[in-house]
Amino acid sequence: MIPSPFASPLYLMAKPVGPACNLACHYCYYLEKSRLFADPKHTYMSDEMLDLFVRSYLDSQTMPEVMFTWHGGEATMRDIGFYRRVIELQQRYGRGRPIMNCIQTNGTLLTDEWCRFLRDNGWLVGISIDGPAEFHNEYRRNSAGKASFAQTMRGIAMLQRYGVEWNAMAVINDYNADYPDEFYNFFRDIGCRYLQFTPVVERRNASGALRAGSDKDGEVTDFSVTPAQWGNFLCRVFDLWRRTDVGSIFVQLFDATLANWVGQPPGICAMAPTCGHAGAVEHNGDVYSCDHFVFPEYRLGNLRTHTVAEMMYSPRQNAFGAAKRDSLPAQCRQCRWLFACNGECPRNRFATTADGEPGLNYLCEGYRKFFAHAAPYMDFMAAELAARRPPSNVMTLP
Numbered sequence: 001m002i003p004s005p006f007a008s009p010l011y012l013m014a015k016p017v018g019p020a021c022n023l024a025c026h027y028c029y030y031l032e033k034s035r036l037f038a039d040p041k042h043t044y045m046s047d048e049m050l051d052l053f054v055r056s057y058l059d060s061q062t063m064p065e066v067m068f069t070w071h072g073g074e075a076t077m078r079d080i081g082f083y084r085r086v087i088e089l090q091q092r093y094g095r096g097r098p099i100m101n102c103i104q105t106n107g108t109l110l111t112d113e114w115c116r117f118l119r120d121n122g123w124l125v126g127i128s129i130d131g132p133a134e135f136h137n138e139y140r141r142n143s144a145g146k147a148s149f150a151q152t153m154r155g156i157a158m159l160q161r162y163g164v165e166w167n168a169m170a171v172i173n174d175y176n177a178d179y180p181d182e183f184y185n186f187f188r189d190i191g192c193r194y195l196q197f198t199p200v201v202e203r204r205n206a207s208g209a210l211r212a213g214s215d216k217d218g219e220v221t222d223f224s225v226t227p228a229q230w231g232n233f234l235c236r237v238f239d240l241w242r243r244t245d246v247g248s249i250f251v252q253l254f255d256a257t258l259a260n261w262v263g264q265p266p267g268i269c270a271m272a273p274t275c276g277h278a279g280a281v282e283h284n285g286d287v288y289s290c291d292h293f294v295f296p297e298y299r300l301g302n303l304r305t306h307t308v309a310e311m312m313y314s315p316r317q318n319a320f321g322a323a324k325r326d327s328l329p330a331q332c333r334q335c336r337w338l339f340a341c342n343g344e345c346p347r348n349r350f351a352t353t354a355d356g357e358p359g360l361n362y363l364c365e366g367y368r369k370f371f372a373h374a375a376p377y378m379d380f381m382a383a384e385l386a387a388r389r390p391p392s393n394v395m396t397l398p
Contacts, residue, residue, distance in 0.1 A: 009061065009062070009063040009067075009277065010060060010061070010277045010278070010279070010308070010312045010313075011067065011069065011277060011278040011279070012053075012057055012069075012278075012279050012280065012281045012287065012308060012312070013069045013071045013278065013279070013280045013281070013291050014045075014053060014068065014069065014070050014071065014280075014281050015043075015045070015071055015072060015073060015075075015280065015281065015282050015283055016044065016045045016050075016070055016072075016075055016078045016082060016283060017043055017044055017045070017072055017073045017074065017075060017077045017078050017283065018033065018034065018037065018043025018044070018045075018072075018073055018282055018283040018284075019031055019032070019033040019034050019043060019072070019073045020034075020043050020044075020072070020073045020074065020077055021072055021073045021074040021077070021106075022074050022077060022106075022108060022109065022142060023074065023106055023108070023140060023141065023142050023143075023148055024141065024142055024143040025139055025140045025141070026139040026140075026141070026223060027139050027171060027173060027200045027202060027221070027223045027224075029202055029292070030072070030073060030294075033282075033294055036282075036286075036294070036296070037282075037284065043073075043282075043283045043284075044078060044283060045078070045082075045283040045284075046283075047085065049283070049284065049285050049303065050082070050085060050086065050089065051089055052285065052303045052304070053281060053285065053303055053308075054068075054086065054089040054090060054093055055089070055093045056303055056307050056308040056309075057308050058090070058093045058094055058095075058097075058099075059093070059307065059308070059309070060307065060308040060309040060312065061097075064097060064098070065097065065098045065099070065100065066094070066097055066098070066099045066100070067099075067100045067101075067102065068086070068090070068099065068100070068101045068102070069101075069102045069103075069104070070083070070086075070101065070102070070103040070104070071103075071104045071280075071291070072104065072105075074105060074106055074108075074109065075103050075104060075105055076103070076105045076109045076110065076114065077109065080113060080114060080117050083103075083117065084117075086101070087101075087121060100122075100124070101121070101122075101123045101124070102123065102124040102125075102126060103118070103123055103124075103125055103126070104125075104126040104128065104169065105125060105126070105127065105128070105155070106127070106128045106129075106140070106148065106152060106155075107127045107128070107129070107151065107152040107153075107154075107155025107156060107159075108148055108151035108152055108154075108155060109155075110154075110155040110158050110159065111158075112158070112162075115158050115159060115161070115162035115164055116162065118159070118162070118164045119162045119163055119164045122165075123164070124165050124166070124167070125159055125164055125165070125166040125167075126166070126167055126168075126169045126196075127152065127155065127156055127159075127166055127167070127168055127169065128140070128152075128169050128170075128171075129149075129152050129153075129156070129168055129169070129170060130170050130171055130172075130173070130176055131170060131176050131179075131182065131183045131186050131187075132149075132182060132183075132186045133147070133149040133150075135175060135176035135179065135182075135183065136148070136149040136152065137149050138173070138175045138176070139171075139173060139175075139223060140152075153190075156190065160191065166194075167192070167193075167194030167195065167196060168187055168192045168194070168195050168196065169196045169197070169198070170183070170187075170195070170196070170197040170198075171197070171198060171199075171200050172197050172198065172199045172200065172225050172230065172233060173200045173223050173224065173225055174222065174223050174224060174225055174226065174229065175223075177199075177225045177226075177229040177230065177232075177233045178229065178233075180232070180233045180236035180237045180240070181236065181240065183233075183237070184236075184237045184240045184241065185240070187249075188245065188249065192249070193248070193249055193250060194249075194250050194252070195249060195250070195251050195252065196251075196252040196253075197251075197252075197253065199224075199225045199230050199363060199366075200223060200224055200225060201220070201224045201225065201347075201348050201362055201363065202220070202221045202223070202224055203218030203219055203220050203221065203224075203350070204218055204219060204221060205217070205218050218350070220362070225363075226366075227362065227363050227364065227365035227366040228365060228366065229366070230363050230366030230367075230370075231365060231366030231367070231368070231369030231370055232366075232369070233366075234253070234366065234367075234369075234370035234373075235369060235370055235373045235374075237251070238254060238370070238373070238374050238377075241254060242374075242377055242394055242395065243395060244395060246381075246391060246392040246394055246395055247390060247391070247392035252267070252268065253268070253271075254374075255267065256268040256271045257271070257340055257371075257374065257378060258378055258381055258382070258391065260339055260340045260341075260342075261339075261340065261378045261379075261381070261382045262382045262385055262386075269290075269345075270344050270345040271340075271341060271342060271344065272324075272342060273324070273325050273342045274321045274322055274324050274325050275290065275320075275321045275324045275345075275346070276289065276290075276312075276317050276318060276320045276321020276322070276324075277312070277321065278290065278291070279291075279300070279311070279312055279317070280294055281303065281308075282294070284302070285302045285303035285304055286299055286301075286302050287299070287300045287301055287302065287303065287306075287308070287311045287312070288300060289317055289320045290320075292345065292347045293320075293347065298320070300312070300314060300316065300317060323346065324342070324343065324346050325342070325343075327346070327349070327359055328343050328359065329353050329357040329358070329359040329360055330353070330355070330357060331353040331354065331355065331357065331360060332353075332359075332360065332361075332364075335368075337367065337368060337371040337372075340367075340371050341361075341367050341371070343361055344361045344363060344367065345361075348361050348362045348363055349361050349362070350362060351364065377394050377397065380393075380394050380397065381393075381394050
């Protein structure tokens with residue numbers, strides 16, 4: 001029996017300001033998306049489109065709880081009044097269901113008013129920060145070249161002062177990947193309890209434009225992390241976390257790895273067997289298969305002509321999600337670690353296998369090193385969970 005696609009939740013990452021941002025991070029893959037729009041200088045979601053999005057998104061949900069994610073660009077460039085309107089519409093169309101909101105921000109524009117709003121309405125805040133000042137300021141600057149670390153730390157301090165729940169989202173690049181101790185200890189020292197990090201892997205074509213993950217060519221940028229760096233970074237950060245912080249600091253990638261180890265959904269689409277349940281909606285209502293595939297060929301339609309359910313449960317989107325599993329090269333299908341990574345994100349599958357078959361993940365070498373290194377500890381934590389004991393007991397191992 002084929003399970004109904006409606007048995008699983010779907011997500012749309014909303015872009016209320018499109019790619020507009022007050023920073024110009026060197027590695028950002030979204031700034032150039034303004035080329036997709038007829039009027040790239042005006043990419044704010046209208047009240048009409050907001051109403052249409054909230055209503056259609058809520059109508060598409062079959063789970064008892066609903067999560068909205070507001071992203072950018074820089075989502076706080078949209079005024080608080082816009083987000084107050086969000087809450088009004090969620091209450092109007094939500095039919096009494098619990099609704100959660102998450103907003104991703106670089107933190108530089110946060111104010112007392114913002115923090116009161118976020119606290120009073122229970123919003124989760126994701127802060128983009130790449131580690132201590134030297135690492136963060138390497139690539140996270142504004143268009144005039146001014147560093148942003150001090151303003152981001154000011155934003156974090158305000159969130160902490162107001163008691164707003166927050167997590168850190170760090171990009172691992174060619175620079176900070178070489179300093180895992182300094183990186184991890186920084187987040188521990190500033191009181192971060194939820195840490196996400198993602199490797200930057202970007203390619204450019206001959207004209208300098210960033211390439212889609214499905215493109216066959218394109219040169220890897222100099223700011224991208226190398227496979228060897230990624231593996232070394234993961235192993236060292238895992239050791240630091242495993243020895244002292246399991247159960248007190250939650251590292252998304254390690255949690256997802258453990259979930260795969262015990263046969264549970266990993267919570268990260270990149271580590272799941274298939275994808276396609278998490279799309280992106282632009283300020284103008286255009287819906288794309290994935291936030292990392294906002295290219296014309298992955299546009300599913302527009303909210304003015306199609307519902308969220310029609311687009312996200314369409315045969316085209318189902319095929320996009322299934323391709324993650326179905327396009328794996330033989331080397332991946334035979335790999336002992338397939339259950340743990342599932343080929344990671346399709347956008348990074350532009351390398352070739354030892355046999356010359358295309359479709360290998362660029363970061364494969366790094367992941368294989370990490371899984372081999374972490375395996376004894378993952379086995380131990382899995383056994384502890386099976387015995388109804390806390391996986392934090394792994395910290396007692398030498």
